[in-house]
Amino acid sequence: MQNLLVVIFVFILISGFGIYKLLINSESVFSPAIDKSIALFYKENQNQQVLEELKKVEHEKPDKTNMIMCQILKAAAYCEMKELENASHILNSIDIKEIKDDPRLQFWYTSVRGLILFRMEKYSAAYKELTQTLHGPFSEERGLALNKRILGRLCFESKAYKQAIDWLVQSSQHFLRAGLIKGIGINERIIARYYFRNGNLPEAFIHFTRSETELKKSDDKEELFYLYIDWIDFYVKKQDFDEALRYASLAFQNSLKLKNNSLVALALNNYGEIEIHRNRFDNAIGYLRKALVYYPDYRSQRGRIIASLDLSQAHAGLSQMNEALKYAQQAVYFVANSGQMQLQENAFEALAHLHEKLHNDHLAFCYLDSAMQLKDCSNSYVSDLNKAYQYSKAGLDSMTFKVMTLQQSRKKQLMIELQILAVLLIIITLLFVTFRLVKKKNAALVKKNMELLEERKHYSALLQQNMAIKKKNRNETDCEKLDLLYGNLIKWLEEDKRFTQSDISLDVASKELNTNRDYLSKAINERFGRFTDLVNKYRIEEAISLLSDSQKKTSQYKLSIIAAQVGFNSSSAFIEAFKKQTHLTPVQFRKNITQSL
Numbered sequence: 001m002q003n004l005l006v007v008i009f010v011f012i013l014i015s016g017f018g019i020y021k022l023l024i025n026s027e028s029v030f031s032p033a034i035d036k037s038i039a040l041f042y043k044e045n046q047n048q049q050v051l052e053e054l055k056k057v058e059h060e061k062p063d064k065t066n067m068i069m070c071q072i073l074k075a076a077a078y079c080e081m082k083e084l085e086n087a088s089h090i091l092n093s094i095d096i097k098e099i100k101d102d103p104r105l106q107f108w109y110t111s112v113r114g115l116i117l118f119r120m121e122k123y124s125a126a127y128k129e130l131t132q133t134l135h136g137p138f139s140e141e142r143g144l145a146l147n148k149r150i151l152g153r154l155c156f157e158s159k160a161y162k163q164a165i166d167w168l169v170q171s172s173q174h175f176l177r178a179g180l181i182k183g184i185g186i187n188e189r190i191i192a193r194y195y196f197r198n199g200n201l202p203e204a205f206i207h208f209t210r211s212e213t214e215l216k217k218s219d220d221k222e223e224l225f226y227l228y229i230d231w232i233d234f235y236v237k238k239q240d241f242d243e244a245l246r247y248a249s250l251a252f253q254n255s256l257k258l259k260n261n262s263l264v265a266l267a268l269n270n271y272g273e274i275e276i277h278r279n280r281f282d283n284a285i286g287y288l289r290k291a292l293v294y295y296p297d298y299r300s301q302r303g304r305i306i307a308s309l310d311l312s313q314a315h316a317g318l319s320q321m322n323e324a325l326k327y328a329q330q331a332v333y334f335v336a337n338s339g340q341m342q343l344q345e346n347a348f349e350a351l352a353h354l355h356e357k358l359h360n361d362h363l364a365f366c367y368l369d370s371a372m373q374l375k376d377c378s379n380s381y382v383s384d385l386n387k388a389y390q391y392s393k394a395g396l397d398s399m400t401f402k403v404m405t406l407q408q409s410r411k412k413q414l415m416i417e418l419q420i421l422a423v424l425l426i427i428i429t430l431l432f433v434t435f436r437l438v439k440k441k442n443a444a445l446v447k448k449n450m451e452l453l454e455e456r457k458h459y460s461a462l463l464q465q466n467m468a469i470k471k472k473n474r475n476e477t478d479c480e481k482l483d484l485l486y487g488n489l490i491k492w493l494e495e496d497k498r499f500t501q502s503d504i505s506l507d508v509a510s511k512e513l514n515t516n517r518d519y520l521s522k523a524i525n526e527r528f529g530r531f532t533d534l535v536n537k538y539r540i541e542e543a544i545s546l547l548s549d550s551q552k553k554t555s556q557y558k559l560s561i562i563a564a565q566v567g568f569n570s571s572s573a574f575i576e577a578f579k580k581q582t583h584l585t586p587v588q589f590r591k592n593i594t595q596s597l
Contacts, residue, residue, distance in 0.1 A: 054077075075112050079115055110133050144174045145175045148170045185210075248270050268294065272286075272288035281314045288310050288311045348370045488513055499539055502564075505531075563575075
């Protein structure tokens with residue numbers, strides 16, 4: 001009888017627990033439209049379709065769980081469409097407290113947050129977020145597959161190559177179990193690029209071939225486009241230009257089918273680079289100028305920078321040094337607000353080499369020194385990512401570490417304490433040295449910004465001279481007309497320092513210059529970037545002048561007053577724009593100005 005009662009009691013407990021789990025899970029079941037959106041997202045390059053499905057969810061007036069998941073997926077789709085600010089805003093609007101008790105929502109939220117941080121090149125934070133998804137109470141094959149791919153790419157960035165390959169192999173296993181073969185093809189392309197960059201061409205060939213085989217099964221023209229671009233690099237490295245041109249043709253055909261101007265521009269860019277390698281500089285210039293026309297807006301800034309640098313190289317190959325300098329300077333203007341540190345370093349190096357050829361030794365030194373400082377900043381990013389990797393690894397091995405600590409003998413305890421003391425002394429010393437180096441670097445940055453300000457003034461004067469010459473030519477081309485309009489805009493901005501007007505806008509400028517708003521926008525975009533960035537550039541240079549003028553009281557004004565004087569509506573916007581352009585805050589600039597003068 002007792003045994004029967006025990007069996008009945010256990011049965012009731014198990015049944016009750018099962019019913020409880022069923023009730024809990026029923027509250028967090030996603031709608032069919034949400035499930036379809038998840039499936040579309042992990043098929044990759046289906047982001048517009050994802051957004052269309054999510055609109056259906058919103059029309060259905062979903063419960064809280066489905067509404068939160070809808071926001072998470074919307075942020076993911078916008079992230080992959082390169083609308084990072086929009087994606088970040090949507091994700092940040094979600095109240096963390098509302099998902100803390102739902103492991104499924106936590107998994108998807110953390111996964112997408114890690115993805116956005118990765119796309120924003122915040123590698124250390126991305127690594128920490130994504131490793132959290134690996135050991136929670138809930139996980140999902142497709143999510144793990146993408147997360148581990150990104151972890152692999154992050155490890156490549158931190159030069160942890162063995163770990164990177166391991167993450168990508170695990171990612172492919174998840175993609176295989178999820179039935180997403182295209183994901184395996186993309187992973188193979190990433191691995192192939194690693195072997196290619198490290199000079200192992202035979203191994204790169206094997207993985208590129210595997211990638212092409214898998215991607216052709218899915219017929220994803222966008223992923224195939226990027227693979228063809230990689231094949232171009234591969235065959236240019238082997239100096240097999242016939243094969244490089246064949247893949248350039250395939251990439252160009254795919255870009256036209258996709259009706260994506262950015263991809264068309266990238267394909268033309270690669271045509272140009274192939275012609276540069278063949279020393280056919282005239283052909284290269286033709287392709288690269290077409291590429292610049294096809295880059296449609298500021299989101300294609302990276303492509304514009306590369307095209308400008310390639311044009312500078314092509315003109316230098318023809319000994320057309322003025323044109324080479326023009327496009328190298330254009331690359332510097334484009335890269336100023338792009339956040340692309342490696343490209344900024346390349347642009348400064350290009351200008352340094354050109355000035356060296358022209359025997360402008362002082363300018364050559366300034367640009368080369370700026371490039372070296374950017375290299376230091378880039379190395380610090382890699383260092384931060386290595387710290388994140390070590391932090392994550394320590395977290396995964398924490399239990400083992402605790403067991404080993406408990407096994408330490410009392411004799412070793414004293415040694416550990418002495419080692420800790422030594423480490424603390426080393427850290428204090430390093431902090432002191434780092435403080436001195438940062439102080440010195442900040443002073444150097446102030447000096448370089450002052451020199452670049454003088455260089456900009458000289459360039460502006462040359463631009464005005466060039467504009468005066470073009471005004472006399474009645475048969476100017478469309479490009480020259482745009483140059484003339486851009487020169488008129490610069491002159492208008494500089495007259496009476498109109499850029500300091502807080503209500504200045506593209507509409508105001510176009511009316512003042514008696515031109516079409518879109519035409520003026522095109523002139524600015526093709527020669528600099530966004531109108532707002534151009535105005536901010538002048539405002540920051542004016543702020544530098546105010547901060548550096550020791551003969552006037554302006555150098556001691558409050559930042560809010562200086563911000564207002566140069567045209568900013570808020571101190572926060574001023575500080576953000578100042579740091580973006582100079583790599584220093586206004587306070588750091590003011591603090592170090594006396595050391596640089």
